[in-house]
Amino acid sequence: MELATKDDLRLVRESLAGNQLSFQLLVERYETRMFALVRHYTRNPVEIEDIVQDTFLKAFTRLPTFQEHSSFYTWLCRIAINTALDFQKRLGRNPVRAVEDPELALSPDRIEGSQPTSGRIPAPDARLERDEVARITQGVLGELPEIFRTVLVLREFEELSYQDIADVLGISIGTVESRLFRARARFKERLMALHPEFGEGWTS
Amino acid sequence: MNMEFSCQEAVPMIGAYLDGELSPARAALLRPHLLECSACRNVAADGRSLQRWFAPLRESVESGALAVAVPAGFSARVARRALAGDRGERGHRGDWTERGASAREEGRLLPFVLRLTAVAAAAALLLAFGVQLASRPQSAHLAADDRAALPLVQIQSELDRLNGVAPTPAAPATEESAEALGPRGKKRSHPAR
Numbered sequence: 001m002e003l004a005t006k007d008d009l010r011l012v013r014e015s016l017a018g019n020q021l022s023f024q025l026l027v028e029r030y031e032t033r034m035f036a037l038v039r040h041y042t043r044n045p046v047e048i049e050d051i052v053q054d055t056f057l058k059a060f061t062r063l064p065t066f067q068e069h070s071s072f073y074t075w076l077c078r079i080a081i082n083t084a085l086d087f088q089k090r091l092g093r094n095p096v097r098a099v100e101d102p103e104l105a106l107s108p109d110r111i112e113g114s115q116p117t118s119g120r121i122p123a124p125d126a127r128l129e130r131d132e133v134a135r136i137t138q139g140v141l142g143e144l145p146e147i148f149r150t151v152l153v154l155r156e157f158e159e160l161s162y163q164d165i166a167d168v169l170g171i172s173i174g175t176v177e178s179r180l181f182r183a184r185a186r187f188k189e190r191l192m193a194l195h196p197e198f199g200e201g202w203t204s
Numbered sequence: 205m206n207m208e209f210s211c212q213e214a215v216p217m218i219g220a221y222l223d224g225e226l227s228p229a230r231a232a233l234l235r236p237h238l239l240e241c242s243a244c245r246n247v248a249a250d251g252r253s254l255q256r257w258f259a260p261l262r263e264s265v266e267s268g269a270l271a272v273a274v275p276a277g278f279s280a281r282v283a284r285r286a287l288a289g290d291r292g293e294r295g296h297r298g299d300w301t302e303r304g305a306s307a308r309e310e311g312r313l314l315p316f317v318l319r320l321t322a323v324a325a326a327a328a329l330l331l332a333f334g335v336q337l338a339s340r341p342q343s344a345h346l347a348a349d350d351r352a353a354l355p356l357v358q359i360q361s362e363l364d365r366l367n368g369v370a371p372t373p374a375a376p377a378t379e380e381s382a383e384a385l386g387p388r389g390k391k392r393s394h395p396a397r
Contacts, residue, residue: 024283031279035272036265048272056282057292083292120246123253124260134264137257155223156258157265162225177225181216184254191257 008072016063027056030073033158034080040141040153041084051087055080070167077158078168081150088146121188122198140190148183155180209237214244222251 008029014022034052042048058079066075124133141149154165162176169176191198214237220226221234238244264270286292 018287020283020287023286024279027279027282031274032271035274039272045272049275049278053278053282053285054292057286057290060286061291121250121253123256130260131264131269133257133260134270137261138270141261152258156255157262159262162220162223173225177220178216180223181219184219184251187257188250188254 005072009068012063012066012068012072015060023060026072030076031056033073034076037077037080037153037158038084040149040157041081041088041146047087051080051084055083058083071164074160074164074167077154077160078170081168085146121191125198136191136195140187140194143190143194144183144186147179148186151176151179152183152187209233211237211241211244214238214241215247218244218248219251222248222255 008026011022011026011029015026031052034055035048038048038051038055042051055076059076062079066072124136128136141152144152150169151165154160154168155162160168162173162180165176166173171179214234217226217230217234218238221231226234238248261270
């Protein structure tokens with residue numbers, strides 16, 4: 001687990017003592033990552049700012065409950081994702097939950113991609129610009145049910161360990177593993193559906 | 205091929221294996237299977253390909269190409285609100301569209317000022333109308349006119365008396381001065397006294 005840095009802990013303690021500047025420095029330290037994380041849930045800049053702002057305000061309120069041996073960033077991620085999902089719900093954009101997604105209820109061996117003989121996925125063509133690949137990936141991620149998008153974002157984008165993902169989502173490591181497996185299968189399927197030109201025979 | 209460990213068991217573990225998250229015991233089960241099974245090796249190759257789709261997204265955000273710009277003064281504003289007791293639980297009050305970030309509040313400042321100006325203008329109009337209504341005469345007699353006319357009548361009478369002229373029913377000067385006060389019909393009878 002990525003532990004809070006000494007600096008994080010110092011700033012947390014000073015914030016708890018009512019030091020506004022210390023909390024401002026904590027916000028400054030993580031605001032860019034929070035804006036990037038929340039962008040996976042909405043593209044509206046005003047909504048992103050609202051969600052990130054509320055994330056930090058909630059974090060300040062809950063600072064007394066922060067466990068100093070844990071990662072401040074992971075803790076913040078959990079608040080941000082819950083705030084983003086609450087926000088979606090309030091706007092009637094209910095994120096798809098496991099029980100509502102028939103594919104999630106299937107056993108792993110029945111999901112496309114779980115068979116070794118399934119269609120291959122190529123690496124991005126070297127001719128594609130980095131930002132172009134990034135946009136394609138972002139587009140495919142945006143098409144996934146929230147439950148898959150979140151776990152992929154935490155692993156591939158935030159590069160969190162399975163344990164940290166489990167902490168953020170409040171699930172077991174085994175569930176992280178199986179959810180990631182399904183999420184990757186779904187990502188591959190959507191990538192091929194949206195961009196058939198990247199299918200077999202195109203491999204670089 | 206290791207028949208005790210099927211592809212169906214192996215495939216769901218490959219992602220965790222590539223992520224370096226498989227326990228040593230489970231990795232020890234998977235590794236020999238991968239050596240023997242080309243189909244599962246292809247799944248592992250797919251997993252590595254997938255990772256190469258995500259790396260550019262990370263890099264593009266880190267480089268700022270796909271990053272969301274943090275508004276100027278965001279941290280100071282949030283810290284100020286936090287210390288002022290804002291708990292960031294607007295959601296519990298169920299209204300995200302009317303309140304929120306100061307950027308949006310600033311965006312609403314102009315409409316707010318315009319609305320305030322309109323309300324102030326309406327109030328001023330109402331006040332002016334009210335004052336006008338209150339100051340309107342409630343009867344046909346205008347106190348100001350009466351006060352202005354009386355001395356004129358008295359002066360005319362005094363002049364007539366001094367000149368030995370019998371008082372006339374309506375002195376022209378008085379009539380003119382009454383006319384000058386406005387088109388108020390009944391007014392004309394006052395100088396006749």
